[in-house]
Amino acid sequence: MQKSKILITGGAGFIGSHVADLLINEGHEVIVVDDFSSGREANLHEKTKCYKLDIRDAGLERVFQDEKPHYVIHNAAQIDVRRSLADPIYDAGVNILGTINLLQSCVTHKVKKVVLASSGGAIYGEQEFFPAPETHPFHPISPYGIAKLTAEHYLFYFRAVHGLDYAALRYANVYGPRQDPFGEAGVVAIFASRMLNGEKTLINGSGEQTRDFIYVEDVAKANIMALEADSNEKVFNIGTGKETSINRLFDIMKSIINPSITAEHGPAKAGEQLRSVLECARAKEVLHWSSRVSLEEGLRKTIDYFRSVNL
Numbered sequence: 001m002q003k004s005k006i007l008i009t010g011g012a013g014f015i016g017s018h019v020a021d022l023l024i025n026e027g028h029e030v031i032v033v034d035d036f037s038s039g040r041e042a043n044l045h046e047k048t049k050c051y052k053l054d055i056r057d058a059g060l061e062r063v064f065q066d067e068k069p070h071y072v073i074h075n076a077a078q079i080d081v082r083r084s085l086a087d088p089i090y091d092a093g094v095n096i097l098g099t100i101n102l103l104q105s106c107v108t109h110k111v112k113k114v115v116l117a118s119s120g121g122a123i124y125g126e127q128e129f130f131p132a133p134e135t136h137p138f139h140p141i142s143p144y145g146i147a148k149l150t151a152e153h154y155l156f157y158f159r160a161v162h163g164l165d166y167a168a169l170r171y172a173n174v175y176g177p178r179q180d181p182f183g184e185a186g187v188v189a190i191f192a193s194r195m196l197n198g199e200k201t202l203i204n205g206s207g208e209q210t211r212d213f214i215y216v217e218d219v220a221k222a223n224i225m226a227l228e229a230d231s232n233e234k235v236f237n238i239g240t241g242k243e244t245s246i247n248r249l250f251d252i253m254k255s256i257i258n259p260s261i262t263a264e265h266g267p268a269k270a271g272e273q274l275r276s277v278l279e280c281a282r283a284k285e286v287l288h289w290s291s292r293v294s295l296e297e298g299l300r301k302t303i304d305y306f307r308s309v310n311l
């Protein structure tokens with residue numbers, strides 16, 4: 001890809017900052033828009049130019065006027081599923097209206113392509129079959145999932161009517177360095193921080209619920225490949241296709257940190273999905289992307305990071 005100017009919303013957050021690092025290392029210019037509601041200054045590469053701004057703000061248009069980005073990677077979101085249940089209006093404000101505000105500026109300023117951070121787990125809901133391909137029926141069971149699906153519909157509309165090209169990347173469970181260990185989401189970060197600090201590690205329910213864990217650097221690469229791709233396919237699952245139970249995850253992590261750690265099982269969380277795993281053949285065929293980092297290796301890197309930052 002030619003050296004380009006790329007605007008990343010949510011670029012001070014976990015995934016967005018890894019995408020920014022990769023783009024900068026490949027010689028691109030990166031502009032970040034982030035309101036720092038969960039993002040952190042420390043995550044920003046020294047070569048990023050950052051605007052502290054809410055994506056719902058009318059001032060976003062000014063950033064586009066001044067910067068004229070060629071591409072946009074849209075990561076900024078209200079990411080907490082439980083908060084979306086408690087306050088669906090806030091969730092829809094950021095995740096739907098904020099997205100529309102962004103896409104309107106993309107059209108006005110003739111952005112070449114937008115990449116959306118969507119969510120496989122939240123959109124497919126409790127799966128009918130395993131692993132779920134992109135054609136799996138949609139059963140979102142949270143306002144967060146509904147908002148991600150709605151954002152995809154808006155992308156479809158903006159392309160059909162205004163010619164704005166896009167890719168929607170439906171992530172599995174992303175983990176890695178810089179993930180927030182204090183939120184509700186991000187079981188790897190939560191376990192790592194608690195296990196390293198000698199605190200009690202709580203597994204919700206039986207621990208036999210499964211997820212598809214994908215390392216953040218693999219996800220960052222998928223973003224670059226999606227920017228470069230010229231294809232009629234616009235929607236891609238981004239995961240490993242491997243199902244791992246929370247008990248298994250705990251066992252691998254404790255074997256790395258301290259084999260004598262034990263877990264406590266609490267009550268199952270109401271409404272928590274039982275199994276989630278994505279089929280990623282389309283990304284392989286069209287984007288020439290597939291996950292490279294094994295779960296063991298990714299967990300080691302993540303644990304090393306949490307050790308080094310001493311959270």
Ligand SMILES: NC(=O)c1ccc[n+]([C@@H]2O[C@H](COP(=O)([O-])OP(=O)(O)OC[C@H]3O[C@@H](n4cnc5c(N)ncnc54)[C@H](O)[C@@H]3O)[C@@H](O)[C@H]2O)c1
Nearest residue numbers: 010013014015035036037038039054055076077117171174
């Ligand atoms: N982490 C996962 O497993 C996962 C899975 C599927 C999809 N996603 C999506 O990937 C994206 C990035 O998630 P993440 O895990 O890096 O979370 P994160 O909270 O670290 O990143 C989100 C970033 O967006 C910023 N932000 C939030 N609201 C904003 C607003 N109104 N205006 C401007 N900036 C705002 C935050 O400050 C933060 O820097 C999100 O869109 C999320 O829904 C994440």
